[in-house]
Amino acid sequence: MALFAVLIYASDSAHEPGESAETSEDIATCDAHAEEMSSSAAMTAAWAFTPRSMARSVRESGVTEGPFIDGADVVAGVYLLEAPDLESAIASAASNPVVHQGGGVEIRPVHSGGLVASDQG
Template identity: 55%
Template sequence: MPEYAVLIYAGDSAHSPTATAADTASCDDHADELRAADSMVLAYALTPRDMARSLRPGSVTEGPFVDAGEIVAGFYVIEAPDLDAALAIAGTNPVLREGGGVEVRPVHSGGPVQRASGASTRER
């Protein structure tokens, strides 16, 4: 089945090192719903913008690569039969009710990468 990346845009990420279960409840509940529907392939929550470092030729700067009001706070990959179905699934993301947005893109290629040590990147 085709896969679609869903990028989550928000003012910042709720997933700080000191985040409580209440801070991430809407994200966790949404992930549970997608897992229960067998739609989610993988998901990553990113840490807040102040933990980001951006590399450019000859320099490293603090913060996200693009200094904008909204940043990529996380992303997940879903399986859906077509783009319309993927949009419907992504449209249930709680960030849409919380003032943020999502971007949906078809995945061209990729998957878990086998490391030289033989471990998959998903084995953490």
């Protein structure tokens, strides 16, 4: 199986610190989708980002508030998806609720990498 990164684009993230599925319909919808994807063993990891107001960008000129590229949509989260090929990954990623809420997803094959544990001891 190949590994694909799915970047979730939306006008902003619904994952405000302290917000939970019990208080946000958008989060509940996303959580239900994540549960469905992970129970099928297709989604191997996922991260929801906080709203764009919490982002900081670092450039040679210094640190600024906000996302690196401040457009109409920002990356609201990312997950890793195992699929046999790009077409299958696209079909799976197209079921993301954000696609029907005015946002979209970007699917990119993962070339290399993974978690690297640092020796703290």
